[in-house]
Amino acid sequence: xxxxxxxxxxxxxLSPNPIYLRLTVTLLVIIAVSALWxxxxxxGVQLNRTSRETRKQVxxxxxxxxxxxxxxxxxxxxxxxTDQSQLLGGTGSKVVTGIGxxxxxxxxxxxxxQKRGWYELGPTQLESxxxxxxFLRRKQVESSQRLLVIxxxxxIQFFLAPFGILPGxxxxxxxxxxxxxxxxxxxxxxxxxxxxxxxxxxSERKQMLIVKEFEKDPLAEVWIFLDARKNVHIRSDEYGxxxxxxxxxxxxxxxxxxxxxxxxxxISIAASLAKYYINHKREVCLVSSGxxxxxxxxxxxxxxxxxxxxxxxxxxxxxxxxxxxxxxxHVNRLARGTTVVIISPExxxxxxxxxxxxxxxxxxxxxxxxxxxxxxxSQGSKELSQKLFAMGVFTFVINEGDDIKExxxxxxxxxxxxxxxxxxxxxx
Numbered sequence: 001x002x003x004x005x006x007x008x009x010x011x012x013x014l015s016p017n018p019i020y021l022r023l024t025v026t027l028l029v030i031i032a033v034s035a036l037w038x039x040x041x042x043x044g045v046q047l048n049r050t051s052r053e054t055r056k057q058v059x060x061x062x063x064x065x066x067x068x069x070x071x072x073x074x075x076x077x078x079x080x081x082t083d084q085s086q087l088l089g090g091t092g093s094k095v096v097t098g099i100g101x102x103x104x105x106x107x108x109x110x111x112x113x114q115k116r117g118w119y120e121l122g123p124t125q126l127e128s129x130x131x132x133x134x135f136l137r138r139k140q141v142e143s144s145q146r147l148l149v150i151x152x153x154x155x156i157q158f159f160l161a162p163f164g165i166l167p168g169x170x171x172x173x174x175x176x177x178x179x180x181x182x183x184x185x186x187x188x189x190x191x192x193x194x195x196x197x198x199x200x201x202x203s204e205r206k207q208m209l210i211v212k213e214f215e216k217d218p219l220a221e222v223w224i225f226l227d228a229r230k231n232v233h234i235r236s237d238e239y240g241x242x243x244x245x246x247x248x249x250x251x252x253x254x255x256x257x258x259x260x261x262x263x264x265x266x267i268s269i270a271a272s273l274a275k276y277y278i279n280h281k282r283e284v285c286l287v288s289s290g291x292x293x294x295x296x297x298x299x300x301x302x303x304x305x306x307x308x309x310x311x312x313x314x315x316x317x318x319x320x321x322x323x324x325x326x327x328x329x330h331v332n333r334l335a336r337g338t339t340v341v342i343i344s345p346e347x348x349x350x351x352x353x354x355x356x357x358x359x360x361x362x363x364x365x366x367x368x369x370x371x372x373x374x375x376x377x378s379q380g381s382k383e384l385s386q387k388l389f390a391m392g393v394f395t396f397v398i399n400e401g402d403d404i405k406e407x408x409x410x411x412x413x414x415x416x417x418x419x420x421x422x423x424x425x426x427x428x
Contacts, residue, residue, distance in 0.1 A: 044070060047069075062090075069104050081124060087113070090110060091108075091110045122143025125141075126139045149313060152268045154268065156408055159277075221335065223340050229319045269404060287326060369384065
């Protein structure tokens with residue numbers, strides 16, 4: 001428009017007319033003012049993006065506070081905030097208007113968490129310009145905060161537990177950092193040892209700090225083997241859309257459903273059982289072979305649960321090692337009476353051989369099968385589960401859309417020859 005107006009003032013028969021010259025000057029002034037306004041549009045603007053939580057569960061709603069501070073004396077006509085983090089479907093992106101000089105504006109961003117993993121809470125892009133929209137200025141604000149999205153956990157109230165939960169059994173003769181009823185001896189204090197492990201009578205007698213050493217509780221371990229082989233899982237990338245209309249009513253936690261993905265089902269079950277056993281004072285070990293081989297030594301307590309959930313949050317079903325090979329590599333390390341939980345969508349009959357080997361060694365296998373036929377697979381787990389049950393192995397079959405909590409809590413036949421109890425059934 002400015003160029004056309006300027007050319008019109010050069011034409012001989014139009015040059016006496018001052019309207020074109022005025023139009024040219026007016027447009028030049030508008031452009032100059034808009035450019036100058038844009039230069040200062042983000043001056044003195046500070047964005048503070050904060051979150052009170054660093055760990056949330058799939059299916060929950062994550063909230064963040066966006067605080068926009070205008071430290072400049074002049075007002076900001078409009079400001080566009082764009083959330084560029086990997087958390088999709090959030091409401092943090094927004095356009096705010098009319099931020100006065102030396103004023104602050106805040107709003108809350110919400111995101112329905114649908115996928116596991118670590119997420120950077122940022123960066124955030126700020127965009128502003130003149131009132132005519134001729135020029136734009138962008139500024140990117142980095143963030144150092146991270147969010148861990150852990151797997152969905154079912155609140156299992158009772159599950160099958162072996163007699164190994166009772167005191168007794170042969171000593172394992174393995175040292176542990178945990179305090180157990182089985183003292184193995186004493187040694188000299190080393191910086192970093194907890195003060196609660198100091199044996200004061202021995203320390204007084206030897207005139208130096210002496211700490212107690214402990215052995216693992218016999219027959220109290222639970223080993224969870226997670227099948228993360230790529231070829232056996234059937235996965236879908238469709239996780240649905242984020243509908244936050246009923247967010248204020250807190251209905252998402254109850255209404256959330258796992259995506260049609262056998263890997264997500266397996267990981268969620270592993271997390272749920274790990275939490276159940278740790279809440280019942282058991283030592284839990286997690287073994288998986290996904291994109292990376294991972295083994296967490298058997299420990300108890302909330303710290304162990306945190307490590308297990310962090311590991312499961314980043315596990316991807318990209319492994320190559322079959323579940324029977326994974327179990328076979330560790331079977332010699334398992335003490336007699338150890339509970340071995342195998343979670344897999346496997347339909348291969350070699351799983352029968354592994355279960356039989358575990359039983360012959362005095363171990364207690366519990367197998368949770370994710371039926372791939374319900375997820376679009378060509379084969380099902382019905383025949384394999386029947387053979388396992390006929391062998392006396394506790395077997396749970398999970399289909400797509402099943403109530404996992406109800407299936408895992410379903411009372412099974414007591415098999416005293418294998419040392420199983422129905423924990424909590426009497427109180428149901």
